[in-house]
Amino acid sequence: MNDHLTNAYNLCRTIALSHYENFPVGSILLPSEQRPHVFAIYAFARIADDIADHPGLKASEKIEQLAAFKATFDRRENYFNQRDHLLCLAVNHSIETMKLSRQYFYDLLDAFKQDIEKNEYRTLNELTDYASRSANPVGRLMLELFELNSDENNRLSDQFCSGLQYINFWQDLSIDKQMKRFYVPYDLMQKHGYELNDFYFDVPDDRHSQLINELLDWTETQFKEGKQLIDKISGRFKYELQLIWWGGNAVLQECRRMQSQLLLKRPALSAPLIMRHLLD
Missing domain, CATH: 1.10.600.10 (Farnesyl Diphosphate Synthase)
Incomplete structure (x- = not known):
């Protein structure tokens, strides 16, 4: 070189x-x-x-x-x-x-x-389409780099990477709303009785938490399915992937703890907090 x-x-x-x-x-x-x-x-x-x-x-x-x-x-x-x-x-x-x-x-x-x-999304399908281009390509490139890019590994990697992308969305709710980026799908807001401005800018309450928990459940289902990728690979990349999953899961669990407060502040992860989630 x-x-x-x-x-x-x-x-x-x-x-x-x-x-x-x-x-x-x-x-x-x-x-x-x-x-x-x-x-x-x-x-x-x-x-x-x-x-x-x-x-x-x-x-x-x-x-x-x-x-x-x-x-x-x-x-x-x-x-x-x-x-x-x-x-x-x-x-x-x-x-x-x-x-x-x-x-x-x-x-x-x-x-x-x-x-x-585009600064708002009407459905979860629109959000999934966005993640297929904003997050999933990185995972697929990593699989290509390590010559692990089978169809099944690609599928699980997409779940893994999309899950990380969604976790990042919910972690950054308070930041993105200041930038007028609204990743919570509009149809889900309407299901819980909100218009966009009501959800993002009203004082957070229990209904906010119900909606956020629904998003977190949806996210966790995909992220946990993506975790199966770790069992299908070996070598040092496996340990890197395990650390990435632990980090993402720690953020996800902290989002669950904060619920509607995510609209007011971003979760702050310290080393002790990450260790606590690892041991849960």
């Missing part, structure tokens, strides 16, 4: 590790030969997500920057800045050397574009 490519992967590592996650990203549990490619995958998703979430940009500017990032990924070099050029250099190298599916990266970009253009 030449110095330019080494610098590109080092940048990916810095980006991937500079953002807080509820689970490990490319930890030392993974074989050293795979870790740079893991960092490249997560850095790609992280930069695209940062563009979609940028508080100082108008929607049209976000779309323009996301298109420029995609152009850099596609190697249309007249669009790149130096950071994105290096990042995409590493990502394209990972795709070519590890035989990763390019379409999964396009799916991620499509999901982040949707995040800019």
